[in-house]
Amino acid sequence: MAELWNTFILEPVLNSLIALTTMVAGNFGVAIIVLTVVVRLALYPLTVRQTRSTKAMQALQPKLQELQKKYAKNKERLQQETMKLYKEVGINPLGCLWPMLIQLPIWIALYQSIMQALAATPENLLNLSQHLYSWAAVGQAVPLNEHFLGLQLSKPNMFIAVLVGGTMWIQQKMVTAPATDPRQQSMTSMTTLMMPLMFGMFAMSFPSGLSLYWVISNIIGIVIQYFVTGGWGYLRAPSAPKPVPTRRIGPAEQQSPTIKKASKEKRGLFKR
Amino acid sequence: MIVRFSFVSIRLSKALVLLLPLAVISVAAFGCVAPSSGGGCAGPGAQGWSGFASYDGMLYFASMDGSVLAVTATSGEREWEFSVKTEAPQGAPCGFACMPAARPAAIYGTPAVTETLVYVGTYVGDEGKVFAINRLEPQYDEEGIPSWTEGEWFYPRGERSHIGAIVGSPIVYEDTVYVGDSQGRLYALDAVSGTGRWEYETGGKIWTSPAVKDGVVYVGNYEGKLHSLSSDDGSLLWEIELPAAIASSPVVSGDTVFLGTFDHYLWAIDGNSGREKWRFEGGNWFWANPVAKGDVVYAGCLDHRVYALDARSGRELWQFVADSPIVSTPVLVNDLLVAVSESGEMYAVQAASGVSEWETSIGYSVMAPLHAEAGMVYVHTRNDQVCSIDAQNGQKVWEYLLVSD
Numbered sequence: 221m222a223e224l225w226n227t228f229i230l231e232p233v234l235n236s237l238i239a240l241t242t243m244v245a246g247n248f249g250v251a252i253i254v255l256t257v258v259v260r261l262a263l264y265p266l267t268v269r270q271t272r273s274t275k276a277m278q279a280l281q282p283k284l285q286e287l288q289k290k291y292a293k294n295k296e297r298l299q300q301e302t303m304k305l306y307k308e309v310g311i312n313p314l315g316c317l318w319p320m321l322i323q324l325p326i327w328i329a330l331y332q333s334i335m336q337a338l339a340a341t342p343e344n345l346l347n348l349s350q351h352l353y354s355w356a357a358v359g360q361a362v363p364l365n366e367h368f369l370g371l372q373l374s375k376p377n378m379f380i381a382v383l384v385g386g387t388m389w390i391q392q393k394m395v396t397a398p399a400t401d402p403r404q405q406s407m408t409s410m411t412t413l414m415m416p417l418m419f420g421m422f423a424m425s426f427p428s429g430l431s432l433y434w435v436i437s438n439i440i441g442i443v444i445q446y447f448v449t450g451g452w453g454y455l456r457a458p459s460a461p462k463p464v465p466t467r468r469i470g471p472a473e474q475q476s477p478t479i480k481k482a483s484k485e486k487r488g489l490f491k492r
Numbered sequence: 493m494i495v496r497f498s499f500v501s502i503r504l505s506k507a508l509v510l511l512l513p514l515a516v517i518s519v520a521a522f523g524c525v526a527p528s529s530g531g532g533c534a535g536p537g538a539q540g541w542s543g544f545a546s547y548d549g550m551l552y553f554a555s556m557d558g559s560v561l562a563v564t565a566t567s568g569e570r571e572w573e574f575s576v577k578t579e580a581p582q583g584a585p586c587g588f589a590c591m592p593a594a595r596p597a598a599i600y601g602t603p604a605v606t607e608t609l610v611y612v613g614t615y616v617g618d619e620g621k622v623f624a625i626n627r628l629e630p631q632y633d634e635e636g637i638p639s640w641t642e643g644e645w646f647y648p649r650g651e652r653s654h655i656g657a658i659v660g661s662p663i664v665y666e667d668t669v670y671v672g673d674s675q676g677r678l679y680a681l682d683a684v685s686g687t688g689r690w691e692y693e694t695g696g697k698i699w700t701s702p703a704v705k706d707g708v709v710y711v712g713n714y715e716g717k718l719h720s721l722s723s724d725d726g727s728l729l730w731e732i733e734l735p736a737a738i739a740s741s742p743v744v745s746g747d748t749v750f751l752g753t754f755d756h757y758l759w760a761i762d763g764n765s766g767r768e769k770w771r772f773e774g775g776n777w778f779w780a781n782p783v784a785k786g787d788v789v790y791a792g793c794l795d796h797r798v799y800a801l802d803a804r805s806g807r808e809l810w811q812f813v814a815d816s817p818i819v820s821t822p823v824l825v826n827d828l829l830v831a832v833s834e835s836g837e838m839y840a841v842q843a844a845s846g847v848s849e850w851e852t853s854i855g856y857s858v859m860a861p862l863h864a865e866a867g868m869v870y871v872h873t874r875n876d877q878v879c880s881i882d883a884q885n886g887q888k889v890w891e892y893l894l895v896s897d
Contacts, residue, residue, distance in 0.1 A: 345699075
């Protein structure tokens, strides 16, 4: 299995990355950026599909919550009504998952390629030799120059780790609709904050070459989301979605100061 | 049923959306290097890099946990073990990304030895030092302070706390120690006092050893440049830029410098002018140092082969195919060439024809250069075992496993 992975996924990506380094005058940082852009462009249709699917699912949340309350005591009916709703609006609930699953091997291969190509120690460099093609462009680039814009790409860097967390937070915030239920809202806020924090923490111990890939990938994701969803999404207006006309407001929600405040102010994160 | 499946799958998809990024991180972090070559991540798996230096019936070698050892060549009996004390760089991050920064002092290179001292270079994250240790018995105290009265020293000292990490071996020529560091500097140090004589900036990382002959120092770097310097003052005599970074240490024979590059070539460079004499293409990197004797140069390659080439023309005389890459530098013992593959298979072939004489299994992966003396071949394996092999028949005479007491 590992052999298959190396032969058909890791090595093509690794060698392309190194050959690309030769083409961009031996600058590995630029090669990472170019390859990230190329990969993201190749996956553009999938990303768009995923973004649209996620947006559609989130737009449906108020109606789903309404159904959950309406059929709280009848699980079977709830499932039937839920599926009916999906059919009516033409959503596949797994639509936002498959594109991510398809992209996953490419992401992993990119991560591994950057790790291996940087070869921070002699043993890593020696191991790299077993994965390289006999292309002249590859042989001439190895070992790679690890300096890029003041970064040492094989070493962690605090600044770029912060960028990883920041761009990831923006990307998540753009598509994460605030929940109407205060408990759910609290959970959503925590998830939106925890993931970027966790990735930022990881980035502090990763080589900054990996973090560079992450930052560029996040920025491209933000741009795609901006154009596909038509703006900054919930980043500019993180208030709770308006209730559907037939909706009854529960007592817990009526007492929620968070929801009240958000609805009253109707202002986004940046007070715009 | 379909409805139930869909409902469950929605919840599943939510969980997966959170779990997938974690899976990405985990695979990226822990799968950074395939274990095919003994685990590429720096750490306990990366042992057995140092070769041997010998003097007066003793073998000196080092380990990746910063120990320098002396064993008797005839029996493998340990005479002494000395742990180099260094401080890890402050605030060095470590953990998920296989970063080498915070591990203790490692010694990649082969020690150099004189009548009184053993010299080693250390690798601690980005930093390195050169240590001179009393050859008969280390006199450093528990704080890591050398016994100056016994001639021991370390470099640098004073205001400068360290130089770049050292991967190559120090070389002693006359009364000077030459060593290159990862920041691209070549240092010439007084072998007796440890004071710096001169430094030369090569402009690229040095992970190989310099070579010195007839008052000329040759050193290659990862910018693909081979520099020829005067051993007296470090002045540049000539330099040549090759198409790829230099993978092996230069070896001088007659007026020719032999070395391997990362674009799969073995080069013969005129030692006087720096002009290319010839180049030979292998199937992978010539990582191991070439071995030159008379009109023949022997080169182990990561394409599993050992090549014998005409030193004057680069014409291939014969080749021998091993079972795995040749990382370790081969040795000549009388009329035999002894090589060991990365997997630990040792081969003895006739140096003149490449015809196999014997083959034996060491049992462990080998990357350290071989050492030959008095008809014996000494091997340092990746599990930190040292053994002595009779070059005539491949029989193991003794073995010694490094175990921290």
